[in-house]
Amino acid sequence: MTTIHLAQQPDADALLGRSPLAALIGMLLDQQIPMEWAFNGPHTIARRMGGDDLDAHAIAAYDPEAFAALVAEKPAVHRYPGSMAKRVQQLCRYLVDHYDGDAAAVWKGVATGKDLFARLNALPGYGTQKAQIFTALLGKQYGVTPEGWREAAGAYGEEGSFRSVADITGPESLAKVRATKQEAKQAAKAAKAAKKS
Template identity: 75%
Template sequence: MTTLVRLAQQPEADALLGRSPLAALVGMLLDQQVPMERAFTGPYTIAQRLGENDLDARRIASMDPEEFAALFSAKPAVHRFPGSMAKRVQELCRYLVAHHDGDAGAIWRDAGSGAELFRRLHALPGFGRQKAQIFLALLGKRFDVTPEGWREAAGPYGEEGSHRSVADVTGPESLAMVREFKQRAKKAAKESASAREK
């Protein structure tokens, strides 16, 4: 089943995210210290460089780490930190092979509750609390993965009508609103920190 998403803001990359659970997970993993669109274009770039139409957890997990890092580093680099992020993607794929038979979608396909889904996501390598909550909200809001209590498990990211994260992006306009929210949050955090120092 293909879901229409506009996270990469590039049709081919977004099409891959919409049909491939692994691509969506990898995009979320890459979504740090680079613009969101670049992070979510990453899975498509990786697939292209592997000569594939999709990502395969088993293939990535079994690749030579240096070879995979070189694929990440080729210009234009997949991420600002190609070496460390290539390692993280391989760790994620190895975990999926070991725990979910290489099937990323198995993480949420039979989750009985939002709390259970959060636990599964939080157990993934590279998925801290916040990343797990944001991805859970993304699954609920864009992929119609809505086990009971999913909004609560996603915390503030699950709120309806919010513009806090990638889970709320449906196109350029909402992306701008999410960026604006993040800038305001950053500014407030800075002001709060400097007030504490006084």
């Protein structure tokens, strides 16, 4: 089991460390909400489904309306519970159809970082950036290091960087990643303002 500190809550982080599906769902949910909230989501879903673990077959087969209600139940799993419930089910259906529901099979035995990135990029709800960040997360924290994984992860694969969830190993690195993101936002704002003037 891998020690993870993304949800910043022991039970939720323990699930992320032992469940590849939880890690994939956490990454999927990581948009337009704080990272800890996103990575707490898999644990909340598991609990509301009546267990300590997640099963792609069970989520894929769940009644969509009932699943949306489960995700929307307060406190909601995401700011946009309806659309994110759909995305989580799409991801699980894809895993069932392509990997027999085994999330780890997405990266098991991949020969190169390029292949790993391609497999992640093909997942519903994963675009280029998400696939790169998850490639970096697998390499930096889960020990999934096929040849060329850092290159495939782009800037997120750089050693010693504090750019994304891939670099968070505790409160100190979380603060550094937040600061980096804030700087990037301010630089983007300044660039936009400079263009207008």
